Amino acid sequence: MRVDVLTLFPEMFEGVFGSSILGKAQGRGLVSLNTVNFRDYANNKHNTVDDTPYGGGGGMVLKAEPIFGAVEDVVGRRAGETADGAEGSRPPRVILMCPQGEPFSQRKAQELSGESHLIFICGHYEGYDERIRQHLVTDELSIGDYVLTGGELPAMVVIDAVVRLLPGVLGNETSAVRDSFSDGLLEYPHYTRPVDFRGMTVPDVLMSGHHAEIDKWRRQQSLLRTLARRPELLDQAELTAKERAWLNEQPDRLAR
Numbered sequence: 001m002r003v004d005v006l007t008l009f010p011e012m013f014e015g016v017f018g019s020s021i022l023g024k025a026q027g028r029g030l031v032s033l034n035t036v037n038f039r040d041y042a043n044n045k046h047n048t049v050d051d052t053p054y055g056g057g058g059g060m061v062l063k064a065e066p067i068f069g070a071v072e073d074v075v076g077r078r079a080g081e082t083a084d085g086a087e088g089s090r091p092p093r094v095i096l097m098c099p100q101g102e103p104f105s106q107r108k109a110q111e112l113s114g115e116s117h118l119i120f121i122c123g124h125y126e127g128y129d130e131r132i133r134q135h136l137v138t139d140e141l142s143i144g145d146y147v148l149t150g151g152e153l154p155a156m157v158v159i160d161a162v163v164r165l166l167p168g169v170l171g172n173e174t175s176a177v178r179d180s181f182s183d184g185l186l187e188y189p190h191y192t193r194p195v196d197f198r199g200m201t202v203p204d205v206l207m208s209g210h211h212a213e214i215d216k217w218r219r220q221q222s223l224l225r226t227l228a229r230r231p232e233l234l235d236q237a238e239l240t241a242k243e244r245a246w247l248n249e250q251p252d253r254l255a256r
């Protein structure tokens, strides 16, 4: 997968793209993470990437010209690179990070992990020139209902969630955890050595070696946690009739 991030602050991505899982994934050629400073495409006298809004009002708006220039260059370069259509020249997803976007979710991460080329647009200001949304952007995403100083941190969050799903990025020992969330429930509790830490012990079932019992306990814990903290997720989750009946017998406000 190729990822291009359009930003005025490429240095913000050095740490994130250079270290840990994302750094290793790049080193192993599983993903290519690049930043593009779209100020390089502001081909006007003052190299400005923003301007005052038509119709008046405060604040600044991100101009269309530098964004269109940067995206077309990235796509052009990309199309050139795969002129032979080696990786399948599916058009890239052009993702705009903004508070008004579609709420990002694990399901969206799964969807995006199937793409071969993602382009992120990270803006600041109060907004973007509407022609960017109308003619360039394929997805507008939000990581939550709050406003940040820019789209860079949201882009890092989305890239992290997507790249970890690419085949080979996470070791097999992690894929079980990954699959458990994708059932739409909250995670069950985890324990590791020692069995007794300052008198706080590990539930017996986890020490029993009975894997069917352990799986059952974990599923029940996921259901109870989801009921207590995020009951709205239960409507979408795939539960058996037995599980739904069992949940209905549980007191709603459980110890967290």
Ligand SMILES: COc1ccccc1CNc1ccc(C(N)=O)cn1
Pocket: 097, 098, 099, 122, 123, 124, 125, 126, 127, 128, 141, 142, 143, 144, 145, 146, 147, 148, 149, 150, 151, 154
């Ligand atoms: C052009 O982007 C903007 C447009 C308007 C306001 C702020 C910004 C930038 N800040 C952002 C971006 C994304 C998110 C989010 N919740 O995902 C939060 N803040």
